[in-house]
Each structure stands twice: as structure tokens, then as C-alpha cells.
Amino acid sequence: MKPAPFDYVAPDTIEDACKHLTEAGGGATVLAGGQTLMPLLALRLSQPFILVDINRIAALKGVSRTDGGTRVGPMTRQNEIIANSTLAAALPLLVTATRHVGHWQTRNRGTIGGSIALGEPAAELPATAIALGARVEARSARGTREIAAADLYIGPYSTALQPDELITAIRFPEWPAGTLPLFREVAQRPGDFALVGLTGAVTVEDGRISRAGIAWFGMGPTPVRASQLEKALLGQRVAGLDVQALAELAIAETAPFDDHHATAEYRRTVGRRIFARTVSEQLQPRNAT
Amino acid sequence: MSAPQAGTPSYIGRRMPRAEDTRLLTGRGVFVDDIALPGMLHVAFARSPIARGRIRSIDTSAARELPGVHAVLTARDLARFNIDLISFFLVSPSIRIPPLAEDRVLYVGDPVAMIIAQDRYLAEDAAGLVTVDYEEEDPVVTIADARRGSLVHAGSESNVAAASGAEEPDEDLEALLTSAPCLVRHTIRHQRIAQSPMETRGVVVAAHGESELTVYISCQSPQMAARYLSMAFGIPQTGIRVISKDVGGSFGLKVQPWREEIAVVAAGRLLARPLKWIEDRHENLSASNLAREQEIALRIAFDEAGSILGSHVDYDLNNGAYPHGPDSNLAAMMFFWAAHRMPAFGFRARGWYTNTPGLGAYRGPWAIESLARETALDIAARRLGIDPIELRRRNLITKADQPLTTPLGIRLEDITPAECLDLLLQKVDVPAFRAEQAAARAEGRYLGLGITTYIEPTAGSAGISVLSTDVAQLRIEPTGKVSAVLSTHSQGHGTQTTMAQVIAERLGVAFEDVTVYEDDSSRGGFGAGASGSRQAVAGGGASIKAADLLVDKVRRIAAHLLGADPAHVRIQSGRIHVDGAGEKTCSLRELAEIAYGEPERLPAGMEAGLEAQYRYRPPPVTFTSAAHACIVEVDPDTGFVKIRRWVCSEDCGVMINPAVVEGQIAGGVAQAIGTVLLEEAGFDARGNPIAVTYKDYLLPAISDVPDFEYVHASTPSQAEGGFRGVGEGGCIIGPPTLVNAIADALSPFGELAPLELPLTPARILEVIEKRPLSGASPASSPQAGQPSPPSVPHSPPPPVEKPTGTRPTIDGLWKMVLATPMGLQQFTARLAANADLLTGTLQSEMGSQDFTGTIEGNALRWDLKVSKPMPLTLKYDVRIEGDRLTGKVKMGLFGTAKLTGERVPE
Structure with missing residues (x-):
């Protein structure tokens, strides 16, 4: 050092x-x-x-329930998120995704706000914030504003945050009971950044999808929201999903790249498959053959 | 006197906990970075950001002006030392290897200037202020670049750093291969590997006057480090004290002090201040010497029954800019088929200079032979429709076939790969696996089994002068405790435990009473330390022989003092007993006090004290054999590989400590897993390294390495104690075992051919889907069986002068030096010219030999037949210029060596 x-x-x-x-x-x-x-x-x-x-600022730590959602302080450590019972009940996807961030040792120090502010395109938490429809509260001497996580990322490690702005809260909306997490990450070793990663939440009511938030990581210069897929899922009967056709739609907005770990075509190919595999396992467990 | 002391607990063969572990695991290790000397300054290097170019100018003024900076040194400042950076084989290479770049930079990371400052922070700040004006040139990055690119080293004839084998195809062999019932071709591109020890390189130097140094260095042998420093600086080795107490891994990287370490030592002498340099991880992954990067095209001919008829290998190895030793990897060719019945074998092997970091050793530097052979045998088995285990059995040399000498001159007496395979198959139920595999396939799951065999030459003591002998100096101190100063060294090998086990058993004392010292070159004699899987054999043998000398002396003294027959005296748990006379006993301490303090009580004429030293030369080579099996599951959706089982059946002779043996195997196999699945020290087209942190250089983590299972055959070797080396084997046999398991899983889809490592998920998915997914550049793979285009010489060969009336004087005595890959050979020759006929007599340590040859102008040519190390015809091609001569000698399979000489005045 x-x-x-x-x-x-x-x-x-x-x-x-x-x-x-x-x-x-x-x-x-x-x-x-x-x-x-x-x-x-x-x-x-x-x-x-x-x-x-900012490690000494107590106001940046902790998890609380608010009207219409959950507020997570940006300095909440990743291992605290994994151990938090409020989050386990309200945002199981966030807990699942955080388990895949780095290693147990790094999660003792690593924070949710740090990961979201950095904007690593292959990281779990920025994409999960997008999938869950989170809004980021940014404060500066000029005032406070909220930025939708989906609008936060403009390039690799590049965000809409201004140099004088500090993330002071991450606000997650309420997801009703009956929401199922969709999460799968393909990384060469556990704890590595993803070659391909899928993160999402789908609410099923009376056998039909009433709400969906889905995003990719490691599939472009930023985390990528699968908005076409989200629209297409709404109102569909879970039992009759054409998973293969949806997989094509799922990756439609991604823009993966080649690097020496994997090619864009590999990421697209495997992206389709982990989508299909994850949806089949989570949404159609009885239909799985 | 060869039996261990009866009645003493047997230590050899026991799983003793390592004596060094408590200290290491509780933070009490002493590594180079733990050393701080009064007045010590810190070094950082300014390094080249380009792979190749001319240095127009270096401006160090801004760096010098930074407060806290003591000096900024460039090659010019170190020129006064006239440093000779020699190869691992103690040979001066034909290229110049400067510690700091002189007029040219040859790779990204090439050190250009060194900054010496109050602390490392300041030194790094100042390194950023050094401005170098470069004239950038297109780099030679890959082996293909080296073949057609411009010269990496100006003044050399080509980019070939070293060559061996036959340049031209052998017509008989070609005819045999092309007419065989089955010809299997296989090509492999093996990626560059970073040795990546947990502790990077590092050095602390304190110069004392002109000819004494204390050097703390992370190395593989304090003795060897002192020897290289002695040769680099021309200081007597006794004046150089090298201390290296604990080392956090090396794997070949630290086999000798290299450019940065030498530069730091030179600067320490120049400034007369203690200096420290600790390589950081970025430097280690980007600018340290690296290993591997090989391309191989293998052909094997079989008859219908699967017996091998012949084989040819075309092989290329990236040597980088400044290799530890220019290398065509002759060992890989020597051992390629050594354990197989092989009627006809030919090869062409070449090492190439490129604008990348130099080639260094890596655990099993010749491992490509096992990878190529074992993966090709499995391809052949699938092609021939013969079970891969059966195919091996048909071709392996068994115990019954030995002793024999292979066509390449290797004497085999006790290799046991076929026997290891039998043992392995007792642990691995192959029919049950095949049934499971078939059932899984029916479900769309893909399991694979890889089974391989190999032999490993360990503790070689012939041909490489630095690896001949090791020494043990034992002392029963006046307290009765035993201290052992050995030329072994541990980078995690546990030699302080294993050597103490050997010594305690042979002496008849408690293990706890033996302390092994191997960390300080001023304590002991010359030796090789950790290199070539030699320590159990060479260090263990030296320990046995020295202990036996001491036992003999103790017996004679005890017999004299107690009035007994020496044959009846034994040492048991540190006490002297006389068989059949229970009252005649004394402690080793009482005996030692007399031996040192009252020598008049010793037998007449006996030297005082209880000390013994033995320098042991093991047999020329001691072979270890093994067979491994690995079972994997490949995910056909993602191309991911899960290792489900790995069984190691090995024969490393008498085991000193099975836990240490298994630790060595496990570590090597873990590295093999990294090689096959994860690691790649790659470069972009401009020669920029692309994996310079652990985010991109992926080492296997604990989650990627399964629990290994072991079976031990334990056939005693011919070496003292019956030991065999086991340090490198896992890293040699591991890669083909895992590749074969993956290839077996993928066999319903196709072959992994050409094989390109690492097998990333994308490469594996490519085989499953038969479409490009990995983006591997096809241009980088050699084509099977197609000879590579010949290298284009960039400077004309030395001209042959036309015969004229006044040719140089040939007659007389000449002193000559031949730079062979194994070391410099000196000899004299008396030459006499008679018209165009040359006659001469060559005189060397091996004796004298007459020859005749031809003269054409100033060019002389003659052939000389030698019988060692194998029957060879040496072809001399020499030019005489006045009182000097230069030329080259073609040495058959061993390649071509440079010859220089001068007239001896008479």
C-alpha cells in the first residue's frame, strides 16, 4: 500500500x-x-x-422501514445486509444478491452504498437496485435529490452523481408477499465479478405476473434493465410462459463485450440459458421436467 | 552402519506435524519485508510503458529534486560494476542482460531507472517524475511474431534463443509416420503462466566496504543466491552473506537473483547505505519473469493394435526478452517418451526471444511433455476405439522391461508408472464410472474421467553443474542437542521437519532435539537448495551419510569410555546403551562434554568434538512415477467444469513424511487446476500485459480445489535412504489429467483440438456448440504437422573469406570455450594446417582426442565424436581472425553452442 x-x-x-x-x-x-x-x-x-x-457518519448506517418501502443506509456493510431480518422479509433478492458480492472477509468492510456509487457493470448490487426499482438519495451542499437507480449509470464506473454529491440513502419500494426472487450469477470463481449475471423480482398473483423488475450485470457497459421483458411478462400466466421466447427478449437490451475472460457471444448465449433455467426453477417448479 | 538406530522411535515415514508451522501460522515468520536496518533507504523502479523502443533520453532532474529522494540511478550509474548476469546454468548468455535498460527497452515493465528515497511512497512519487523519451517500435509479442518479426536483440542472428533437435525432417521417420495405419496429430497452445508466489520478490542489502555484503533475499537457496551474486559482482562468495529465513513460495521464479535484485545490490554498494526493495503485486504480475507459453504440434503413429510406431514433435517456447537461461526445453523432449516403448522419435524444439518478460522456471518446466503426450494418447484411444487405460498398458515400460536405456540415452532401472496405474485402478472403479457416465448422459449431464501416467526425473546430479551435490554438517553440541546446517532451503517445503526426521532417526535421538538451519549462507557450504525436486533425495542422503559418520564416532568413544565393543553400542533416545550390559550407559550430553572438553579421554589419536560433514551426490537421476485420475462434470449450458474427484497414485520411494509428500502433490495439482481452467498472463498486440492484478490473473481458490485422495507405491530408490523427489509432479501430471477428464466429458460433442489453455467456459462451450464462442485467434495456433516457416536471418552469417595466398596462421595451441546449455566447457586444441587439410588434438578434462578436418580460407570445419552424456557427433564450424577464433558447434539433439577462443602464446 x-x-x-x-x-x-x-x-x-x-x-x-x-x-x-x-x-x-x-x-x-x-x-x-x-x-x-x-x-x-x-x-x-x-x-x-x-x-x-465517511465511516464515522452514523446517519449513513442502518436499515429502516418507511412508508411504502425500506430505507438502507449506504454505509450498511454487506454482511449486515445478509444478516438483517427486516431485509430478509422485505427484500429477499437484495440479501441473495449481496451473498454473491466478493467474499465473506470483504463483505465485512464493503458497503451497499460504495458498490452502488462505484457502478462496476459486472457487480451484483447496482443491477439489483435497478431491478428492485430503488431510488438513490443524493445530498450535496446545494440540496437533496433522488435519482432512480435505473437512471444512475451512464457508463463503466460512471454515474449521474455529481462530484459534490454523497449518497445518503437507498430507498427500495415495497414488493408484496408472493414476490419471487430471480438470481443467478455465472462467475469463474465464487466471489469474482460476473461473466453473466441475472437479478430480478417477479410478483405473482392468482397465477399471473402482476409486477416484474429484472436487470443484468456483466452484460454491457452498465447494469442493464430488461425493460422489454418486464413489459412482456406483465399479466402473463406463469404456467404458460414461453421461456425460450422470453429469453431472447430478456437479452434484447444487453450490450455485452469481449474480454479475455469471455466473449460477448458467450455472455448472450449463457444469459439466455440462465434466464430460462432460473425462471423455470423459480416460477414453474411444478412444471419442471 | 547403514541401519537406523534400533530401538529409537521411527521418524522416517511418520506424519509428523511440521516443526515450522506454529511459528509461521502465528505471525512469527521472518520474511524479507520484516527486515529493517538502521539508515535503510527504499527503492522503486521507473519502468518502460512500451514493449520495445530506443531510449532517446532520460530526464531524472525532477525526480532528484523531490525532497527525500537520495538518488536516481540509470544503467550509466551501474556501469562501473560491469555486472555479468549469468544464466541459471552459470553461463554468460550470448545476449547482453543489463540490470537496468541501457539504450533500449525490450518489454513493458523493463526497469529504466531506480529511485532511492527515504520511504517507498516518496520513491514511487519520484518514479512518476522520471521522464523518458522513447522512439517506439513495433514489438515482437508472440512466437509467430518472433518468427517473422524484427530482431529482439540487435546483433543476434535471429530471434531463436536456443534450438535443439533436427532442423530438417528425417525422411525415414516421415515415411514411417505417413504410412502408419493410424496417425494422430495434436496441437496445443499453452498460455503464459505467472509463478505468482504469495511472497513477491524482495531484497535488503547492506554493503560493508568493497568486498563484503549482507543480503536478505527471497530466494530458493541462500547458497545459490550468494554464488550468483559472487559471479555477478566478482566478489568472493565467502564475503557475501545471504540470509533467507522464511520464503512465501517461489515455484521457480526466485531460482536466482535477477535484474531488479542485482540492481538493488549494485546500488547498495554504490551508495553505501542499506537498501530495501519489495516487489509489489503489480510488478510481480507485469514485470517479473514468467513461465510456459508454448506451442506444440505432436504426431504419433500407431499400428492397428495401438502399439506406438513412431512420433515427431515440433515445439516452440516463448523465451521473452531476458530469460533466466535461453531455453529450447530439451528436457521436455528427453522425457517425452522415456516411459514408453518408442521405436522412432524425432523433434525440433526452439526457444524464441520476444518483447515480453523473460522466461523463468515454473514447477516442472518440462511439463509440456506430459500434457502433450497424455492428451494425445486419449485422442488416439478414441480414434482407435481402444480403452485409454489399455492403450497406455500396451505402450508403457514396466518393471519387467528394465533396466534399459532409452534411445535418447536415459537409463531406466526402476520406473513404475504401469504399477502406479494398477494401484490407481484399485481406488477408481472405472466400469462403475462408465455406467454412471452413460446414465448421466441420458439425462443430459456430462461426466468425464481422465487417467494419466508420467515419470519425473528428480534430484538430477549430472549434466547441470549447479545441481550436483548437497551438504549436511551435523554437530552434537556439548549440551547433547543436535544442530544440522544443510544446503537445503524451504519456500514452504517443510525441510526443517523432514530433514530433522531423517537425522533424528539415524542418530537415535529425539526429533525435538534436532534443529535444522538452512537460512544463512555463512553457516554452511555450497548447495543447490530447492530446485529440481531434489531436497529429499540430495539433502536427505547427505543427512544420512553425515549422521552415520557421527554415529560411528559416538560408538567408538562410548566403547572406549565404557569398556565395550563398539558393535554393541547403540544410541537410543539420546542415551548410550551397551547391549547385554545394562549398567554401562551414559547420556549423549555426558559423552559430548567429554568429546569437546576432555579430549584426553578419547581414544588415542581421535579428533576432539562430535561433528561430521558429508557432501552427497545422488545418483545421476532418480525417477518418481505416478498415475492420476480425475472425474469432472461439465455443464453443457455454461461450459463450467466441476471437479468431483481426484485420485493420486504415486511412487516417490521411501516417504520421509507422508503429510509433506501429499502437501507437495496437492499444491502442484492446485496449480495444475489453475493452469487448465483459470490462469493466463496474456499480452495484447502491443505487448501490454493484460492480467496485472488478481482481478484478472485468476488463481485457483480453495473453492476450486477438491480434496485429493492418495495412494503410495513406495518403491525404494537407488539413492541413499531410498527417497525420490516429489516436488514438481503434481504440476506436471495435473494438467493432462484434468484436460483428459474434460475431453472425455465432451467426447459426445467433439475433440478439444487444437487444445488452447486455459479452458475457459467459453472455449468449452465452443466444443459443445461447434461454433466460435471464445474469440481465440486462430492465427496463434500452430498447425499440426506443418513445419513452421523458417526463421529469416536478419544479419548475414559471418563471411567466409575467399582463399587467398595469405590465410591466417592456424598452427599452434588454442584455448577454447564452448557455451553449452549446461554450462561453459573449456578445453584446448592444437591445430596444424597442411594445405586444405586440418589435423588437431583436443585436450579436455575428459581426455585427449585427435581429429581431422578441412580448411577453406579462414574457415575450419571438423567433426568430433563424444560418448558423454550420450553418443553424439559434434560439428565444429570455426573462423579464425588473427589470434582469435569464433564459431559454433552443432551438438545433435542438444542444439548449437557458441565457441570462442584465443591463441595460447608459446
Whole structure:
């Protein structure tokens, strides 16, 4: 660990943190759990003038039920999310997805806000936030605004957040009982970033799909919402789903790329299959042959 | 005197917990980065961002001005040391290997300047301020580039770093292959591998005056490190104290101090300040020497019954820019078919220079032979419709066939691959598996079984001068405790435990009373340390012989003091007993106190003290044999491989500690799993490394490695103690075992051909779906059986002068040096010219030999037949210029070696 020189502040309040971000005029980097930032600093790929460490801000931690949903503080550690009984009941998909983030040791430090703010296109949590229809609360000295997770990502590691903005909450809407999680990740080793990943929630009422939120990770320069699929699923009878045809629609909006781990065509091919496999297992367990 | 002490608990063969583990597992290990010396400064390197180019200028002024920076050094500053970076074989290579780049950079990461500063942070800051003006050139990255690209090393004749085998196809062999009932072709592209030890390279140096150094270095042998430093700097080895207490893995990377370490030592001498450099992971994955990257095209001819008729191998190996030793991997060819009945074999093997990090060793550097042979045998079995186990049985050399000498001159006396296979099949119920496999296929699940055999040459002591002997110095101290100074060394091998087991058993003392020291070159004698799977055999043999000398002395002293017959004296758990005379006893401590303090009580004329030393040379080669089986399931939807079972049946002779043996095998097989499924140290077309962190260089994690099962055959070897080496085998036999299991699972879909490693999920899915999914560039694969285009020489060969009336004086005595892959050979020759006829006598350590040859202008040519290391005809082709001569010698399969010489004044 031998980063380039930087200044360091560890404010106790959101207001102070925002003040530092404003004063830095774009030269600040926020330190949350540090599971990506620390290696980047060590490699000198990240060379901020000032590091704003938000680990001491109590207001950024914790999970609470709100009107119409669940609020998750961005500094909630990933292992805390996995162990949280409120989330287990309200957002089982979020818990499942978080289990796939890194390793047990990294999840002790890694935070949900850090992962969502980083915007790694192959990471589990940004795509899951999109699938669940989360909104991100961003605060700056200029005020507070909410950004839909689906609008947050504009490129690899690039978000709609302004340099002076800090994520202060991730707000998940209510998903009714009877919502089934769809999650499958294909990674070369457990804990790796995905070659292909599917994350989603589908609500089934009286045998018909009444609500669907589905997104991909590792399938493009950003997490990709499968909005055509979501529309097509609405109102469909679960028992009669044409899974193969839907699989084609599921990947219609993805834009995967080649790298030395896998090609775009591999990602599309396997994406279709894990969609079909996951939907069959979760939505049609009795129909499975 | 060869039997262990009767009555003492038997330590050899016991699963003793490792003595070093408590210390290592509780954070009490001492690694290079734990060393801090008063006044120590820190080093960082400014490295080339381009793979190839000329350095127009280096501006270090901004870096020098940074407060806290003590010095910024470039090649010019180190020139005064005239450093000779030699190969692993102690040979000066024909290319110049500077510690820091001189006028050219040859790979991304090539060190251009070193910054010495108060701390590493400042040194890195300053490294970023070094400005280098490069004239960039197109790099030579792949083997294909090397064949057609421009020269990596200006002034060399071609990009061929080393060659062996026959350049031209042998007509008889070609006829045999093409007319055989079944000819199997197989091509493999093996990726580049990073050795990736948990502890990266690192060095701390303190210079004491002009000719003494203390060097802490992460290495494979303090003795060898001291020897290389001694040769690089021209300082007596005794003046160089190398300390290397604990090392976190090496796998071949740290077999010798290389450019950065040498540069740090030079700078430490220059500045007269202690210096530290610890390689970071990015440097380790991008700029350290790497391993493998091979292309092989194999042909095997069979008769209808599956007996092998002949085989040919065309083989290329990426040597990078600065290999630890220019290498065509002759060992891979020597051992390719050594365990098989092989009537006719030919090969062409070449190592190529490229603009990538140099070739280093990696556990089982010749492992490609097992990968190519075993995967091709399975392809052949499918083609011939013969069971792959049966095909092996028909061709393997068995105990009954031995002793025999292979066509390439390898003496086999006790290899047991066929016997290991039999043992393996007692653990693996193949018919039951085949039934399960068929049932699974019916359900759309794909299981596969891979079974392989191999032999591994271990503890070789002939041909490579650095790997001949090891030494044990034993001392029963006046306290009665035993200290052993050995030339072994551990990077995790557990030699402090295994060697103590051997010594305790042979001496008849408690294991706990033996302490092994192997960390400090100033304590012991020269030796090779960890290299070539040699420590159990060479270190164990030396320990036995030294212990036996001590036992003999103890018996004679005890007999003298107690009034007994030496033959009746025995040592048991640290006490002396006399058979049949229970009252005659004393402790080893009492005896030692007399031996050191009251020498007048010893037998007349006996030297005082209880110390013994033995330098042991093991047999020329000790073979270990094994057969492995692996069962996998391949997911046909994703191309993912799940390893369900792995059984290792191996014969490493007498086991000192089965837990250590199994640990060695498991570690090697884990690396094999990484090689087959995950790891790739690749480069883009501009020579930029693409896996420079562990996010992209995927090592096998615990989740990727199954629990292994073991069977041990334990046929005693000819070496002292009956031991055989076991360090590299898992890494050699593992890759083909796993590939064969995957190929068997995929057999309903097609062959994994050409085989390109790693077998990523995309490559596997490609076979299942028969369409391109992996994006592998077909241009990078060699085509089976098609000879590669010949390399284009970029500088003309030295001109042959036309015969003129005044040709140089030939007559007289000449001193010559031949740079063979195994080391420099010096000899003299007396030459005499008689018109166009040359006569001469060559005089070397091996004796004297007469020859005749031809003269054409200043060109002399003669042939010389030698019998060692095997029958060979050496073809000399020499040019005389005044009192100097240069030329080359073709050495048959061993390739071509450079010859230099000068006239001896008479």
C-alpha cells in the first residue's frame, strides 16, 4: 500500500462531508468500505487530492422501514445486509444478491452504498437496485435529490452523481408477499465479478405476473434493465410462459463485450440459458421436467 | 552402519506435524519485508510503458529534486560494476542482460531507472517524475511474431534463443509416420503462466566496504543466491552473506537473483547505505519473469493394435526478452517418451526471444511433455476405439522391461508408472464410472474421467553443474542437542521437519532435539537448495551419510569410555546403551562434554568434538512415477467444469513424511487446476500485459480445489535412504489429467483440438456448440504437422573469406570455450594446417582426442565424436581472425553452442 499523497478528512456528519466535497471542487474521493478504492490507491490508478472518509457518519448506517418501502443506509456493510431480518422479509433478492458480492472477509468492510456509487457493470448490487426499482438519495451542499437507480449509470464506473454529491440513502419500494426472487450469477470463481449475471423480482398473483423488475450485470457497459421483458411478462400466466421466447427478449437490451475472460457471444448465449433455467426453477417448479 | 538406530522411535515415514508451522501460522515468520536496518533507504523502479523502443533520453532532474529522494540511478550509474548476469546454468548468455535498460527497452515493465528515497511512497512519487523519451517500435509479442518479426536483440542472428533437435525432417521417420495405419496429430497452445508466489520478490542489502555484503533475499537457496551474486559482482562468495529465513513460495521464479535484485545490490554498494526493495503485486504480475507459453504440434503413429510406431514433435517456447537461461526445453523432449516403448522419435524444439518478460522456471518446466503426450494418447484411444487405460498398458515400460536405456540415452532401472496405474485402478472403479457416465448422459449431464501416467526425473546430479551435490554438517553440541546446517532451503517445503526426521532417526535421538538451519549462507557450504525436486533425495542422503559418520564416532568413544565393543553400542533416545550390559550407559550430553572438553579421554589419536560433514551426490537421476485420475462434470449450458474427484497414485520411494509428500502433490495439482481452467498472463498486440492484478490473473481458490485422495507405491530408490523427489509432479501430471477428464466429458460433442489453455467456459462451450464462442485467434495456433516457416536471418552469417595466398596462421595451441546449455566447457586444441587439410588434438578434462578436418580460407570445419552424456557427433564450424577464433558447434539433439577462443602464446 503506497498511494500517492492525499489529504484525509473523516467528518462526523453528512453536512461536513458535503462541505468537504464542495470545497474539493471535484478533487475528492469518498472512502466507504474501501474494497475497491484501496487497491486502486495502492496501484495509484486513483490519485485523489483529498479522501473523505465517511465511516464515522452514523446517519449513513442502518436499515429502516418507511412508508411504502425500506430505507438502507449506504454505509450498511454487506454482511449486515445478509444478516438483517427486516431485509430478509422485505427484500429477499437484495440479501441473495449481496451473498454473491466478493467474499465473506470483504463483505465485512464493503458497503451497499460504495458498490452502488462505484457502478462496476459486472457487480451484483447496482443491477439489483435497478431491478428492485430503488431510488438513490443524493445530498450535496446545494440540496437533496433522488435519482432512480435505473437512471444512475451512464457508463463503466460512471454515474449521474455529481462530484459534490454523497449518497445518503437507498430507498427500495415495497414488493408484496408472493414476490419471487430471480438470481443467478455465472462467475469463474465464487466471489469474482460476473461473466453473466441475472437479478430480478417477479410478483405473482392468482397465477399471473402482476409486477416484474429484472436487470443484468456483466452484460454491457452498465447494469442493464430488461425493460422489454418486464413489459412482456406483465399479466402473463406463469404456467404458460414461453421461456425460450422470453429469453431472447430478456437479452434484447444487453450490450455485452469481449474480454479475455469471455466473449460477448458467450455472455448472450449463457444469459439466455440462465434466464430460462432460473425462471423455470423459480416460477414453474411444478412444471419442471 | 547403514541401519537406523534400533530401538529409537521411527521418524522416517511418520506424519509428523511440521516443526515450522506454529511459528509461521502465528505471525512469527521472518520474511524479507520484516527486515529493517538502521539508515535503510527504499527503492522503486521507473519502468518502460512500451514493449520495445530506443531510449532517446532520460530526464531524472525532477525526480532528484523531490525532497527525500537520495538518488536516481540509470544503467550509466551501474556501469562501473560491469555486472555479468549469468544464466541459471552459470553461463554468460550470448545476449547482453543489463540490470537496468541501457539504450533500449525490450518489454513493458523493463526497469529504466531506480529511485532511492527515504520511504517507498516518496520513491514511487519520484518514479512518476522520471521522464523518458522513447522512439517506439513495433514489438515482437508472440512466437509467430518472433518468427517473422524484427530482431529482439540487435546483433543476434535471429530471434531463436536456443534450438535443439533436427532442423530438417528425417525422411525415414516421415515415411514411417505417413504410412502408419493410424496417425494422430495434436496441437496445443499453452498460455503464459505467472509463478505468482504469495511472497513477491524482495531484497535488503547492506554493503560493508568493497568486498563484503549482507543480503536478505527471497530466494530458493541462500547458497545459490550468494554464488550468483559472487559471479555477478566478482566478489568472493565467502564475503557475501545471504540470509533467507522464511520464503512465501517461489515455484521457480526466485531460482536466482535477477535484474531488479542485482540492481538493488549494485546500488547498495554504490551508495553505501542499506537498501530495501519489495516487489509489489503489480510488478510481480507485469514485470517479473514468467513461465510456459508454448506451442506444440505432436504426431504419433500407431499400428492397428495401438502399439506406438513412431512420433515427431515440433515445439516452440516463448523465451521473452531476458530469460533466466535461453531455453529450447530439451528436457521436455528427453522425457517425452522415456516411459514408453518408442521405436522412432524425432523433434525440433526452439526457444524464441520476444518483447515480453523473460522466461523463468515454473514447477516442472518440462511439463509440456506430459500434457502433450497424455492428451494425445486419449485422442488416439478414441480414434482407435481402444480403452485409454489399455492403450497406455500396451505402450508403457514396466518393471519387467528394465533396466534399459532409452534411445535418447536415459537409463531406466526402476520406473513404475504401469504399477502406479494398477494401484490407481484399485481406488477408481472405472466400469462403475462408465455406467454412471452413460446414465448421466441420458439425462443430459456430462461426466468425464481422465487417467494419466508420467515419470519425473528428480534430484538430477549430472549434466547441470549447479545441481550436483548437497551438504549436511551435523554437530552434537556439548549440551547433547543436535544442530544440522544443510544446503537445503524451504519456500514452504517443510525441510526443517523432514530433514530433522531423517537425522533424528539415524542418530537415535529425539526429533525435538534436532534443529535444522538452512537460512544463512555463512553457516554452511555450497548447495543447490530447492530446485529440481531434489531436497529429499540430495539433502536427505547427505543427512544420512553425515549422521552415520557421527554415529560411528559416538560408538567408538562410548566403547572406549565404557569398556565395550563398539558393535554393541547403540544410541537410543539420546542415551548410550551397551547391549547385554545394562549398567554401562551414559547420556549423549555426558559423552559430548567429554568429546569437546576432555579430549584426553578419547581414544588415542581421535579428533576432539562430535561433528561430521558429508557432501552427497545422488545418483545421476532418480525417477518418481505416478498415475492420476480425475472425474469432472461439465455443464453443457455454461461450459463450467466441476471437479468431483481426484485420485493420486504415486511412487516417490521411501516417504520421509507422508503429510509433506501429499502437501507437495496437492499444491502442484492446485496449480495444475489453475493452469487448465483459470490462469493466463496474456499480452495484447502491443505487448501490454493484460492480467496485472488478481482481478484478472485468476488463481485457483480453495473453492476450486477438491480434496485429493492418495495412494503410495513406495518403491525404494537407488539413492541413499531410498527417497525420490516429489516436488514438481503434481504440476506436471495435473494438467493432462484434468484436460483428459474434460475431453472425455465432451467426447459426445467433439475433440478439444487444437487444445488452447486455459479452458475457459467459453472455449468449452465452443466444443459443445461447434461454433466460435471464445474469440481465440486462430492465427496463434500452430498447425499440426506443418513445419513452421523458417526463421529469416536478419544479419548475414559471418563471411567466409575467399582463399587467398595469405590465410591466417592456424598452427599452434588454442584455448577454447564452448557455451553449452549446461554450462561453459573449456578445453584446448592444437591445430596444424597442411594445405586444405586440418589435423588437431583436443585436450579436455575428459581426455585427449585427435581429429581431422578441412580448411577453406579462414574457415575450419571438423567433426568430433563424444560418448558423454550420450553418443553424439559434434560439428565444429570455426573462423579464425588473427589470434582469435569464433564459431559454433552443432551438438545433435542438444542444439548449437557458441565457441570462442584465443591463441595460447608459446
